[in-house]
Amino acid sequence: MTRDIAVVAFAQSDHRRTSDELSEVELLMPVLHEVLERTGLRTADIGFTCSGSSDYLAGRAFSFTLALDGVGAWPPLSESHVEMDGAWALYEAWTKLRTGDADTALVYSYGKSSPGSLRDVLTRQLDPYYVAPLWPDSVALAALQAQALLDAGHADEPALAAVAARSRADAVTNSRAQVRGAVPHGDYLVRPLRTGDCPPIGDGAAAVVLAAGDLARRLCPRPAWIRGIDHRIEAHSLGVRDLTDSPSARLAAERAGAFERPVDTAELHAPFTSQEIVLRRALRLGDDVRVNPSGGALAANPMMAAGLVRVGEAAAAVHRGASDRALAHATSGPCLQQNLVAVLEGDPR
Amino acid sequence: MPHVLKAPLTVEFPFTRSLGPVQSAFLTGLRERVVLGVRGSDGRVLVPPAEYDPVTAEEIRDLVEVAPTGTVTTWAWNHEPRRGQPLGTPFAWVLVRLDGADTALLHALDAPGPDAVRTGMRVRVRWAGERTGAVTDIACFEPYDGEPEPPGGHPGVFEDPVRGIVAPARLDYTYSPGRAQTAYLDALGSRRIVGERCPSCRKVYVPPRGACPTCGVATAEQVEVGPRGTVTTFCIVNIKAKNLDIEVPYVYAHIALDGADLALHARIGSLPYDQVRMGLRVEPVWSEGSRYPDHYRPTGEPDAPYDTYKELL
Structure with a gap:
């Protein structure tokens, strides 16, 4: 069955370093209300609900079941959850709508990293036999990738700093972002990455509504049609991969149809400056493409939500007429191990 | 900002993991100061070795010994080591392609400073004094400017x-x-049980979770x-829980507190x-200094009629 599926609404929380006064559901609920309000839908109207989160972040078991309290699970929902970024929940929801099983989907994700030590928490996603016992933190692994990039001559430290400065300057117009405007590029955190090359650690949530066919047109003046979406993963062993390239991102983009016609905007989930440089090359983005007008993950990187935010920001650009064809990218795992690419288009104006 | 409760929480597990045949050989080899790789379906020697080919997913079992010397393929200087990392003093994270291998192994390099490290530098394994098969x-790598050490051909x-x-x-x-659970826990501290009412369906939830x-x-x-x-339903516990000082059998029950629309559970x-x-009608028993009821006991009132709690089962 072939049906056109669109992102018809997007909402996100403020992204902040801490949110002590809020439980996960208290953080998430206003975002769910806002995204539903934009479409005029109620929970009972939604055909499928899918979320992405990780209990390791806040150390709270089964937090995703408690988060469902914010949706209102009565009458009982058709619901699913991925222990991944919400962009992968969106992929599952898109698949569900493609089958015709549902006409609308609510996709949300949230991450509350502030209770824990994120750099250490993320070591637990690594190979438990050969890698996790060494506790290599997320910045260290990104720094190995950045050094490989420098050695290959694809970038130098000023080029990395320029990515950081451009991202945070663009974030000035994004009231939700955590780091905005001019910030010092800082000292080395793990050399060659400086604090400015690294994403802020923070708490946040995001949600989108998907709808199929004519219903999408009724819910949104200019739906962001998902023309293609695909995700690909590389070998988990870092030493097997060429860290200066992202063949999985390129293949996902190819399968999503990204190379068929140029895009005008790209929202890349590149938590580290060096990763934007890898992705621009892999995705063949020229200088005429607006990259991360939202500020990207260097301005706000709520774990499990930042990838869904990329899809949401790209869709919102289409909704408001700022983009006709946008690429949205999400990543997961160390050093861009797994990548998702979606191509979104607005109806011709 | 409203008053917020905070408490330290430690999540700690000893993960016991079984090994596949290739992993077992590799880690046993390390115990015996032998580094093994495995030959992939394209002929490349993978170190650390995988059970399955990273490209074709074929089962691969052809073990090959490689040298304890090798070349840094990329590095990152870690001036502030974190808990659990291989060295407690500043060190370089490195990917090392050992002589005889075609892929690189992640580990630490003990070097005096970032100026002493570069991609392409030669390094050698420094073995841990006590080795267990991990x-x-x-222990780490160390700079090495000697000849490549030949691998021993271990099977x-x-x-x-x-x-x-x-x-x-x-x-x-x-x-x-x-917010909601902080308010609930604060009230419990003064021996009051405070739920929250839904503005839409008017139900009172206890404990409240904010939604x-x-x-x-x-x-x-x-x-x-x-x-x-009122006890709405219950079970009899016959197995003693670890670290719990309660004699079995005992009863664990759902209790609908007067005025609440959701039963909570307690002993x-x-x-x-x-x-x-x-x-059965019950009331909480608070022990001295406790922030929550130890258990519930009968009040002596007549039992509640079924109709009064049937919606709360």
């Missing part, structure tokens, strides 16, 4: 091979339960409930287990 049997078969590893994992959090799970809206209006309540005491019944 990746940490390599990868060992006496007493390592069959599994125990990987301790510990994460420390500072947990905060959020009505039926309506999906925030609860805010605080409502004191109980302290007395029933002060009554033989076989006399607990649905409809």
Whole structure:
């Protein structure tokens, strides 16, 4: 069955370093209300609900079941959850709508990293036999990738700093972002990455509504049609991969149809400056493409939500007429191990 | 900002993991100061070795010994080592392609400073003094300017091979339960049980979690409930839980506190287990200095009629 599926609404929380006064559901609920309000839908109207989160972040078991309290699970929902970024929940929801099983989907994700030590928490996603016992933190692994990039001559430290400065300057117009405007590029955190090359650690949530066919047109003046979406993963062993390239991102983009016609905007989930440089090359983005007008993950990187935010920001650009064809990218795992690419288009104006 | 409760929370597990045949050979080899790789389907020698080919997913078992010397393929200077990392003093993270291998191994390099490290530099394994069959049997790498050490041609078969590893994992959090549960816990501290009412369906939830799970809206209006309540249903626990100083059998019950629309659960005491019944009226028993009721006991009132609690089952 072939049906056109669109992102018809997007909402996100403020992204902040801490949110002590809020439980996960208290953080998430206003975002769910806002995204539903934009479409005029109620929970009972939604055909499928899918979320992405990780209990390791806040150390709270089964937090995703408690988060469902914010949706209102009565009458009982058709619901699913991925222990991944919400962009992968969106992929599952898109698949569900493609089958015709549902006409609308609510996709949300949230991450509350502030209770824990994120750099250490993320070591637990690594190979438990050969890698996790060494506790290599997320910045260290990104720094190995950045050094490989420098050695290959694809970038130098000023080029990395320029990515950081451009991202945070663009974030000035994004009231939700955590780091905005001019910030010092800082000292080395793990050399060659400086604090400015690294994403802020923070708490946040995001949600989108998907709808199929004519219903999408009724819910949104200019739906962001998902023309293609695909995700690909590389070998988990870092030493097997060429860290200066992202063949999985390129293949996902190819399968999503990204190379068929140029895009005008790209929202890349590149938590580290060096990763934007890898992705621009892999995705063949020229200088005429607006990259991360939202500020990207260097301005706000709520774990499990930042990838869904990329899809949401790209869709919102289409909704408001700022983009006709946008690429949205999400990543997961160390050093861009797994990548998702979606191509979104607005109806011709 | 409103008053927020916080508490330290440590999540700690010793993960016991069994090993596949290739992993077992590799880790046993490290114990015996032998580094083994495995030949992939394209002829490349993978170190660390995988059970399955990373490209074709074929099962691969052809073990090859490689040298304990090699070349840094990329590095990152870590001036502030974190808990659990291989060295406690500043070091370089490195990917090292060992002589005879085609892929690189992640580990630490002990070097005096970042100026002493570069991609392409030669390094050698520094073995740990005590080796158990784990990746940490390599203590770290160290700079090495000698000739490549030739691999020994070990077949990868060992006496007493390592069959599994125990990987301790510990994460420390500072947990905060959020607004609604903070209010609930604060009230419990003064021996009051306070739920929250849904503005839409008017139900009172206790303990409150900040949202009505039926309506999906925030609860805010605080409502004191109980302290007395009714047993709606119960079970008899016959297995003693570890670290729990309660004699079995005992009764664990759902209790609908007066004024609440959701039953909470607690232990029933002060009554033989076989006399607990649905409809039994109970009240909380607080022990000195405790922030929450130790258990519930009968009030002596007549049992509640079934119709009064049937919606709360």
